[in-house]
Structure formats: C-alpha cells, structure tokens
Amino acid sequence: xxxxVIRRILIGILLLLFMSAAFFALTRLTPGPPFTAGENPRxxxxxxxxxxHNLGLDQPWYAQYPAYLNALVHGSLGDSYISDxxxxxxxxxxxxxxxxxxxxxxxVSLLIAIPLGVFAATHQYSKTDMTTSVVSYVGIxxxxxxxxIFLLLAGAVWLRHLTGGAFYxxxxxxxxxxxxxxxxxxxWHMVLPVISLSILSIAGFSRxxxxxxxxxxxxxxxxxxxxxxxxxxxxxxxxxxxxxxLPIVTLVALQTPQFVSGAIITxxxxxxxGMGLLAFQAAVDRDYPVIxxxxxxxxxxxxxxxxxxxxxxxxxxxxxxx
Numbered sequence: 051x052x053x054x055v056i057r058r059i060l061i062g063i064l065l066l067l068f069m070s071a072a073f074f075a076l077t078r079l080t081p082g083p084p085f086t087a088g089e090n091p092r093x094x095x096x097x098x099x100x101x102x103h104n105l106g107l108d109q110p111w112y113a114q115y116p117a118y119l120n121a122l123v124h125g126s127l128g129d130s131y132i133s134d135x136x137x138x139x140x141x142x143x144x145x146x147x148x149x150x151x152x153x154x155x156x157x158v159s160l161l162i163a164i165p166l167g168v169f170a171a172t173h174q175y176s177k178t179d180m181t182t183s184v185v186s187y188v189g190i191x192x193x194x195x196x197x198x199i200f201l202l203l204a205g206a207v208w209l210r211h212l213t214g215g216a217f218y219x220x221x222x223x224x225x226x227x228x229x230x231x232x233x234x235x236x237x238w239h240m241v242l243p244v245i246s247l248s249i250l251s252i253a254g255f256s257r258x259x260x261x262x263x264x265x266x267x268x269x270x271x272x273x274x275x276x277x278x279x280x281x282x283x284x285x286x287x288x289x290x291x292x293x294x295x296l297p298i299v300t301l302v303a304l305q306t307p308q309f310v311s312g313a314i315i316t317x318x319x320x321x322x323x324g325m326g327l328l329a330f331q332a333a334v335d336r337d338y339p340v341i342x343x344x345x346x347x348x349x350x351x352x353x354x355x356x357x358x359x360x361x362x363x364x365x366x367x368x369x370x371x372x
Contacts, residue, residue: 055361074118127141128342145324166182
C-alpha cells in the first residue's frame, strides 16, 4: 500500500507538470495581449509595451515557461497583473469562502442523495422511484446558470413580492454589509447558492446510488442474508449499502474538484466572494497568473482526491488490496 501511494504521488507530480505546461501555453496562445489601450485615451502605447517587456510577455510562451516553472517549484504563483498582489494571497482570501459553500453543498447533497437512491432501489418501479427518476433527469439536464437565475427570481424577487417585502432571500454576497459577521446572516445568504449547487449534485448522486444498490441487491450474499431471516433494514443498510457505496466514493472524489470549476457560474450569479468569482473576473481581465493559479489548484485537487478515493476503497472494502 505504501509503495502504491508513493508511486501515485510521483505520477501525480509528473501529471501536474504536464498540465502546467499545457495551461500556460493555452493562456499565452489566446489572441490579444493582457494590456491594451482600450477606450482610455490617456493610456500610452510606450508604457504598455514597456510593461509587457518587463513581465516578459513579449516573448514566445515556451521562452516564458521556464521562469514560471521555476517560480512554481519554489511555491510562487506570481503576482496579479490587475491588483499587483501575490496570487497565493488572493487565493488564501477566497478559498475559505469557496470551501465553506462547496463543503456545505456537498454534505447536503450526500445526506439527501444516498438515502434517496437507496429508497428508490429498494422500492424499484414504485411511484416514488419513478418520480425521483424523472426529477433526477430534469436536475441533471438543467444548466447551472438557468437554475441559479431561476432561484434568484423565485427566492429573492417573487417571494419578496408575494410577502410584501416581509420574507425573501438575499440577492448577493456573504453578509448584508461588511461589518456584519453574524452566523445567522451568513446562513441566510448561503441558502440560495447551496440549493443551486446541491440540486445538480443530488440528481447525479441519487441515480448512481440507485444503480449501484440495485446491482448489489441481486448478489448471492444479499439473498442469503434475507433467507436467514434478517430484517430488511439490516440487509439493506448493513450488508448491501457498504458495497453499493463504493462508486459514490469515486464519484465524490471526482466531483469535489469539479465543484470548484462548476462554482464559477454559481458564485458569479450570486456574487459569492469565492475562488470561482475570482477566476471569472481574472478571465475577463486576462489576468494570466490568477487564471493559472486557480486552474493549477483545481488540477492538484483532482489528483489528490483521486488518490484519496483509491485509499478509501481499501478502507470501505477490506477485499481491495494494492
């Protein structure tokens, strides 16, 4: 097991190096420089050219990459072109907000999706099973930006109109104002973005859980447990669920990094001051170091959670050995 983990870590490092080169090339090959005069008549072309030269952006991408890789190996993600602040500092300010939103959304999704999938599998072809199937397909098919805008209209606009302004959800942000740090105010602002992220995840998790549970319920050891007279609850949740949940472990491990990239739209819609909103603004401003910092963080999380999923497999199912 130890040799397996070491080997996977080394492979992950090589994979991150390859992705850093690919992402660096893509940002540099996009048309247009990051600094232009635009509509500002006071922006002098000479100053723009000088700044591009000072940053080394007037060279081909393959000539710029060694300096970026050297800084990356030493733990530096560079400085933002817009704010002139270290990218690592910007990420440290935004990552906790994203972790809070995405962590709560993931927990809510699993707490609802796993029991829902198990119930649908143990009541196959019932009205509840058919209803959850239809709702899940709708949830999987719905784009995140459509769901987010609909929740804003329903929870913040229509609800406020129906109640005469007495009850509604906030439109944006983490708090009502900068001086407010009340937990209740934070939870109130999290309701709509958490619902938006959770609905999409619940739809996928519940379908995978149902399919995995149905496969396990037809195994010989489950039929043997039923033949011995064990209660249906014991058979379903003690014997079948432990093996059926293995695909969910992999799905959660892969979904966690995707939450970060998928939250770009959700955080943008609800103006949640997290990493997704930072990446969206950096893309608009062509702030290459910030874009690369966010992308490399998502790549590192993907490699890390894949490794954790493989280790969790051996913990959940003792039959698995590496």
